[in-house]
Structure formats: C-alpha cells, structure tokens
Amino acid sequence: MKNKHLLIYAHYYHPDVASTGQILKELAEGMLSNFRITVICVVPSYSGVIAPQYQGEKYYFENINGVDVIRVRVPEFDKTRKNSRVKNILTYFFRAMWATRKVKEVDYVYSISQPPILGGLLGVWGKWMKHAKYIYNIQDFNPEQIIATGYSKNQMILNLMLWFDKFSCKHTNKVIVVGRDMVETLKRRFEGKDIPKYAFVNNWIDEKAIYPLELTDFHVTAFRKKYGLENKFIFMYSGNLGLYYDLENLMRVIKKFPQETKTADERDVVFAFVGDGSIRDKLVLYKDKNHMENVIFIPYQDKADLSYSLNAADVHWCVSAKGIKGVSVPSKLYGEIATGKPVLGVLENGAEARLIMEETQCGLVCEPGDYEQVDRNIRWFINHADDEEISTMGRRGREFLEKNLAKDVSVKKYIEEILSCGDHFEVNEQKLGN
Structure with a gap:
C-alpha cells in the first residue's frame, strides 16, 4: 500500500x-x-x-x-x-x-x-x-x-x-x-x-552522531589547538547568540573571572561562545571594552564537526532569560548531555530543561537573574575541576538521554x-x- x-x-x-x-x-x-x-x-x-x-x-x-x-x-x-x-x-x-x-x-x-x-x-x-x-x-x-x-x-x-x-x-x-x-x-x-x-x-539529539569523546581524541584535540584552548578548563556556550538567553548579563558575571583564574588542578579558565546571532557583536564589544582575554568567540561548526566542538568543553551552559518557561525549550541541552559533559544551567523552576536537569542531576542549575548563584556555580566547577563528581554528572545525563531523548x-x-x-x-x- x-x-x-x-x-x-x-x-x-x-x-x-x-x-x-x-x-x-x-x-x-x-x-x-x-x-x-x-x-x-x-x-x-x-x-x-x-x-x-x-x-x-x-x-x-x-x-x-x-x-x-x-x-x-x-x-x-x-x-x-x-x-x-x-x-x-x-x-x-x-x-x-x-x-x-x-x-x-x-x-x-x-x-x-x-x-x-x-x-x-x-x-x-x-x-x-x-x-x-x-x-x-x-x-x-x-x-x-x-x-x-x-x-x-x-x-x-x-x-x-x-x-x-x-x-x-x-x-x-x-x-x-x-x-x-x-x-x-x-x-x-x-x-x-x-x-x-x-x-x-x-x-x-541523534545520540549516534553526538556522543562522548575523550579530550585526547584527534578531532577534539585539533579543535582545541585551532582556537588556543589546549590545557584549558572550558565553559562553553554553543548555539544561537540571540535575545532569549540573557547573555549580556551573564557576561557581567563572567567578567569577575579574569584571565589569571585557574582551576584546582592549575588549568586556565576560558569561556568559549560557539555560534552566531543578533547580539554577538554586543558581546564581542563588551569583551573588548573590558579586556576579557579569557573569553573567546568561535564561528558555528559544521554539523559533521559538532560532536568534536561540543566534546571540547569541560562544562556546558544551558541558559534562558526569565519569562521563557512554558514558551520555549533550549534544545541545546540535548546535545550537551549527549557528550557526557556536566551542565551549568540558568533556567526557571518548572521549565522543561530544568526538569530534565533535576531528574538527571547532570549539573548545577539556578534561576535566571540570580547572578550571585551563577557566580557560585561557576566557582564550584572551578574548585572541583578534578573531582569525580563532575564526570558522574556527565554520565548521568548521557544515560538519561539514551533512554528518553x-x-x-x-x-x-x-x-x-x-x-x-x-x-x-x-x-x-x-x-x-x-
């Protein structure tokens, strides 16, 4: 038929x-x-x-x-x-x-x-x-x-x-x-x-296309080398740099972590933004004006290379502006947990992405606008960079994705x-x- x-x-x-x-x-x-x-x-x-x-x-x-x-x-x-x-x-x-x-x-x-x-x-x-x-x-x-x-x-x-x-x-x-x-x-x-x-x-997410890779993987290493990210501890935002993510205010939080910031295991901390969008130029201007040398902007990656760029991160951002709950779901969360990496969430209570994070315990999450807690969560990851708990967070997210997403x-x-x-x-x- x-x-x-x-x-x-x-x-x-x-x-x-x-x-x-x-x-x-x-x-x-x-x-x-x-x-x-x-x-x-x-x-x-x-x-x-x-x-x-x-x-x-x-x-x-x-x-x-x-x-x-x-x-x-x-x-x-x-x-x-x-x-x-x-x-x-x-x-x-x-x-x-x-x-x-x-x-x-x-x-x-x-x-x-x-x-x-x-x-x-x-x-x-x-x-x-x-x-x-x-x-x-x-x-x-x-x-x-x-x-x-x-x-x-x-x-x-x-x-x-x-x-x-x-x-x-x-x-x-x-x-x-x-x-x-x-x-x-x-x-x-x-x-x-x-x-x-x-x-x-x-x-x-296509879990067969985006999956965990070691930092020693050839392609992951090549991505890090291309953008000067070798031996760094990377907080990565990957996706649309648009109006719905409160990124301008988050840049003000990031400014509190200067270039000399290091993790507990002595890696330099870097904040990488991969993608493009309507406020990218504003973010770049803010970075340049405030001499934020440990903030880097990277172009969109081809889909075939997305698994390598996502796996280059140590921690992924998943953020939404206040008022987005019930309106939109940041699909980037699925690609992030597919890599087995922990997530730093800035999401409203009851929002779908936050419900998933809370069910999986795949990272740390707080309310949009609570910039003091965002600061504390960033510092937690920096201070626990070499702890097994970070790896465990990532594994929990990947396991949940394979069963449900x-x-x-x-x-x-x-x-x-x-x-x-x-x-x-x-x-x-x-x-x-x-």
Whole structure:
C-alpha cells in the first residue's frame, strides 16, 4: 500500500544550521518508512546571505536523502534590522503559500511555529488547500516569547499575534508541544474554553552522531589547538547568540573571572561562545571594552564537526532569560548531555530543561537573574575541576538521554501522533509522560 503523503512547512531546512532545520531533517528522514514527504522551505539563508546558485529562480526542487524539497527564494537580510527580517519572512510566507499548489495529494500537513505566527497560518492554509489533517508543532509560543524578551511592546500587534496563533491552534487536528511546561501554556491560552487536542514530545539529539569523546581524541584535540584552548578548563556556550538567553548579563558575571583564574588542578579558565546571532557583536564589544582575554568567540561548526566542538568543553551552559518557561525549550541541552559533559544551567523552576536537569542531576542549575548563584556555580566547577563528581554528572545525563531523548524514541512518537489524528480519542495526562 502506498504511504500517506506528508507536507512539511519548515522555514529553514538542511543544510541551514538553524536548530529547527536540523531537527526537521532528522524527523523527515526518520519518518520515510511511514510517509512520502515533501518539505517547503527557504533556500539556504540562515546567516542572512544567499549563495549565488540560489539567486536565479523563485523555486528550486531537490531531493535530499529521499525527502522532496521545494525551496523558495527570499531576499537577503540583516539579523540586526527588524524591517530586513520582516521582509525576508513575509516573502517566504507568500511564496510558500504559492508553492503549496505545486504539491499534490496531501494527507497530512505539518508545520512548526517558525516563523512566529506565520508558521501556524501556513499550516492552516495547507490544511484547507489540500483537505488534509493538520499537525501544528509549537517549538516556541508567540507572542509570549516576544513579550518575555521585550522585542516588541506594541500591545495592539501583540494581541493580534495571539489571536492569529490561537486561530491556528483551533484549526489543527493536533498540537504537539516540546515541553511539559508548554502544555500548561497551551491550557492557559484556552482557559475556560475547549482546548485543542495536544501531545507532548521532547525534542531529541541523534545520540549516534553526538556522543562522548575523550579530550585526547584527534578531532577534539585539533579543535582545541585551532582556537588556543589546549590545557584549558572550558565553559562553553554553543548555539544561537540571540535575545532569549540573557547573555549580556551573564557576561557581567563572567567578567569577575579574569584571565589569571585557574582551576584546582592549575588549568586556565576560558569561556568559549560557539555560534552566531543578533547580539554577538554586543558581546564581542563588551569583551573588548573590558579586556576579557579569557573569553573567546568561535564561528558555528559544521554539523559533521559538532560532536568534536561540543566534546571540547569541560562544562556546558544551558541558559534562558526569565519569562521563557512554558514558551520555549533550549534544545541545546540535548546535545550537551549527549557528550557526557556536566551542565551549568540558568533556567526557571518548572521549565522543561530544568526538569530534565533535576531528574538527571547532570549539573548545577539556578534561576535566571540570580547572578550571585551563577557566580557560585561557576566557582564550584572551578574548585572541583578534578573531582569525580563532575564526570558522574556527565554520565548521568548521557544515560538519561539514551533512554528518553534519543532520536528514534521521539521520531516514533511523532509518527504515532500524526497517524492518530484521524482517530477519535483524547490525549490524556498519562500519555504526556515520557
């Protein structure tokens, strides 16, 4: 029997380094045994720059590892300028709507909450156009995320955004969220009214691609040597240097640890930021202004090299700004614990990532804004750098991931939730557990 056809609206998709693009690639390829899959996304452009080979046509048709991909051309953009980003996003939205006409015989439509609001509306459009079942995967709640970060304070626009996203939720056959705290946000949105059918499925990491390596591994050693990190004790932040992580205030905490700071076993302490984003330049400027010589900025790493860069750390940061609980889950946690390294968490009580850290005891965690405790936690790792407890923390995280957050575990849940959209049953609280 021919597999059902699943249409995915993805905004970013491989080879873009956006975390959602990488997750959707693994999800799509993992579901090929159950579905024929078409993805509608932008041409590779996460950095804002578009390669010459994607600048000639409005639409490009590709097949990546069995997944049909329709790419729409968008204008280049500057991440620091709102108008530039809005133009880019709106172009994707309208061209993706038109590209939907190029896809035939769709049984299921799946979209994520990126770009904000428009991702959900694209899914509704696809559902109506193709008379298909619609699954809305909310990776980030908006406008709640915008409100939490102060990106906009225009109440009229924020209310309109909330109305549209609730509209998308109402017209789904199922909403899938990626955190237990996000379930509560969905319920609050519809308090006193019918709540859309929903399910909770964690994001994941490919535990066969990201796994523990010794610091003596050739590739790990090469990464450390390339960036002058040999024989250092490294606190690493890896991922998007954006608005949602309170990194500017954390830099003020880091400033308390000057270049001459050493661990109990006499290693120099270094703070490494691997990635890029809208506030990178601000962080670099702060570093230069305050002569923070033990802070280093490193470009995004190719996915094939990600395991080596992550394993180069001694401790990983997992941070979110205050107000992000129930709105977004920092997926970087999964890659961090996949390496078997301990985590220094700055996460709200009850947030999904913090619940995982507390269940696994894979590191130290405190509330966002509690900068004195952040300071104490950094000092604990420095003073216990050669203790077995640090290694034990890392092992606990890896063991938990293999049982609960591995790729195949989550992909199987997605398949079940999508196929069940036509069934008449309610998702109950027990099913929400791991």
